[in-house]
Amino acid sequence: MSGKFSGNYPIETRAGEIERLHVQSKAMAPDALAMLDRFGPMLGWTCLDIGCGPGGITDLLSARVGPNGKVIGLDMNPAFLDHARKNAAPNTEFRQGDAYGSDLLAGSFDVVHMRFVASTAGNPERLLKEAMRLAKPGGIVALQEPDGSTLKCFPPHPAWDRLKMALLGAFTGVGANLELAERLYHFVFQAGLRDVQYRTALLGVRSVDPMVDYLPSTVESLRGTIVKLGLLSDNELSAALADCRAHLARPGTSFTMYTVAQVWGRTA
Numbered sequence: 001m002s003g004k005f006s007g008n009y010p011i012e013t014r015a016g017e018i019e020r021l022h023v024q025s026k027a028m029a030p031d032a033l034a035m036l037d038r039f040g041p042m043l044g045w046t047c048l049d050i051g052c053g054p055g056g057i058t059d060l061l062s063a064r065v066g067p068n069g070k071v072i073g074l075d076m077n078p079a080f081l082d083h084a085r086k087n088a089a090p091n092t093e094f095r096q097g098d099a100y101g102s103d104l105l106a107g108s109f110d111v112v113h114m115r116f117v118a119s120t121a122g123n124p125e126r127l128l129k130e131a132m133r134l135a136k137p138g139g140i141v142a143l144q145e146p147d148g149s150t151l152k153c154f155p156p157h158p159a160w161d162r163l164k165m166a167l168l169g170a171f172t173g174v175g176a177n178l179e180l181a182e183r184l185y186h187f188v189f190q191a192g193l194r195d196v197q198y199r200t201a202l203l204g205v206r207s208v209d210p211m212v213d214y215l216p217s218t219v220e221s222l223r224g225t226i227v228k229l230g231l232l233s234d235n236e237l238s239a240a241l242a243d244c245r246a247h248l249a250r251p252g253t254s255f256t257m258y259t260v261a262q263v264w265g266r267t268a
Helices: 017-037 058-065 078-086 124-134 158-173 181-190 210-220 223-228 234-248
Strands: 046-050 070-075 092-096 109-115 135-147 152-154 194-201 204-206 254-256 259-266
Touching: 017 058, 017 078, 017 135, 017 194, 017 210, 017 259, 046 058, 046 124, 058 070, 058 092, 070 078, 078 092, 109 124, 124 135, 124 181, 135 181, 158 210, 158 223, 158 234, 181 194, 181 259, 204 210, 210 223, 210 234, 223 234
Parallel strands: 046 070, 046 109, 070 092, 109 135
Antiparallel strands: 135 259, 152 254, 194 259, 204 254
């Protein structure tokens, strides 16, 4: 098992994981841009994307800050970073480092962003404290986190239900929380950020959309944790993956993703 951080991140680095993350990022780009629009003009800003994986939102930030701005992507996974560097814009660099305690200088960034980090790696209080340390006075700290309860498929199918329970159970089993979205605004507000803003987004996915394999592919990346925790046996998992994929491929099938809460505020 390979982790992005010193927390309990349970997703494994496997063949296909980079592609899975790219499909996810592309699907979520319009809502990420809607959040960045709320930040106002960003030309010349310095931005940090914590837990960027093979790219995160660094491309969106790069376009916003322009050639005189700077974007840093931070991740612990060297394979993700090597991939990200191949497509990096001139104003973007990628560094290996720990989200809970990097060697980046305090007060260095106009924006510090994390997507699906606090919910999946655990210990969100520590992560937010570190993000606030890195932001400039008056800088923006932004989090995007999921509420997995809205993962619902229609028509319903037992294989979908088994994979959803395995997904949520795998993260719960390592101390993570895929329903952090419901308390994210309160969590950020209580941390002492000012002018805290709140936005939500919910994607609908059809059988013909690139995100159609979201649940099976994510569960595949959790296979080791799922089997270790006894949520499904290896054979049960393989059967559920095949049945769920067959169901999702049928015309007329659709599902809603997890709801994404976007919360951001400014440091004092």
